Amino acid sequence: GNSVTQMEGPVTLSEEAFLTINCTYTATGYPSLFWYVQYPGEGLQLLLKATKADDKGSNKGFEATYRKETTSFHLEKGSVQVSDSAVYFCAHTGGGNKLTFGTGTQLKVEL
Amino acid sequence: EAGVTQFPSHSVIEKGQTVTLRCDPISGHDNLYWYRRVMGKEIKFLLHFVKESKQDESGMPNNRFLAERTGGTYSTLKVQPAELEDSGVYFCASSHRVSGSSGDTQYFGPGTRLTVL
Numbered sequence: 177g178n179s180v181t182q183m184e185g186p187v188t189l190s191e192e193a194f195l196t197i198n199c200t201y202t203a204t205g206y207p208s209l210f211w212y213v214q215y216p217g218e219g220l221q222l223l224l225k226a227t228k229a230d231d232k233g234s235n236k237g238f239e240a241t242y243r244k245e246t247t248s249f250h251l252e253k254g255s256v257q258v259s260d261s262a263v264y265f266c267a268h269t270g271g272g273n274k275l276t277f278g279t280g281t282q283l284k285v286e287l
Numbered sequence: 288e289a290g291v292t293q294f295p296s297h298s299v300i301e302k303g304q305t306v307t308l309r310c311d312p313i314s315g316h317d318n319l320y321w322y323r324r325v326m327g328k329e330i331k332f333l334l335h336f337v338k339e340s341k342q343d344e345s346g347m348p349n350n351r352f353l354a355e356r357t358g359g360t361y362s363t364l365k366v367q368p369a370e371l372e373d374s375g376v377y378f379c380a381s382s383h384r385v386s387g388s389s390g391d392t393q394y395f396g397p398g399t400r401l402t403v404l
Contacts, residue, residue: 180329212395219291219397220378265330273382274320274343275393277330
């Protein structure tokens with residue numbers, strides 16, 4: 177079936193630390209992969225996406241590479257800021273157009 | 288360009304009552320989706336409209352949930368009668384292309400937080 181597994185949080189980092197949030201997926205067909213972010217008190221926003229194998233999505237210093245061989249789409253950022261504190265959701269469209277989400281990873285960045 | 292809007296932002300009702308949630312998609316977006324997140328778990332798909340037609344309603348949990356999109360513009364999701372397990376955050380999303388490519392970006396609203404007491 178279709179599913180997304182992402183690392184459990186909460187993740188607490190110091191400002192300027194390196195961030196990795198792991199995400200692996202199972203999907204039928206050829207899914208597109210997404211990272212969404214939910215800042216406190218706000219709705220979901222698309223952070224980045226990749227639509228085919230080996231594509232790299234990037235935005236606001238965040239990157240993720242579509243790895244078909246490992247069925248992964250890990251999110252990385254070289255230097256996090258306090259303003260990056262949010263909940264991050266990995267998702268795919270392996271079952272057609274609907275999104276299948278992971279459980280979300282809460283990130284807290286401290287000074 | 289206005290984003291996806293949802294109303295109300297919060298709703299607190301008692302078990303057995305009826306609640307109707309509304310979603311206004313981005314103007315011109317033919318695809319409209321409903322999702323919900325229950326108890327901090329993963330966000331789950333409920334259903335997908337293409338214009339006024341239900342394309343996929345495989346995620347609707349039971350017949351207490353009724354979604355409509357008359358005229359292909361805004362959509363409503365009615366829960367009748369509400370149960371305790373219906374509590375959660377209900378998100379609406381929309382995307383542009385009629386063909387509904389799996390790579391199309393879905394734009395989400397802020398969600399409606401429903402609490403059933």
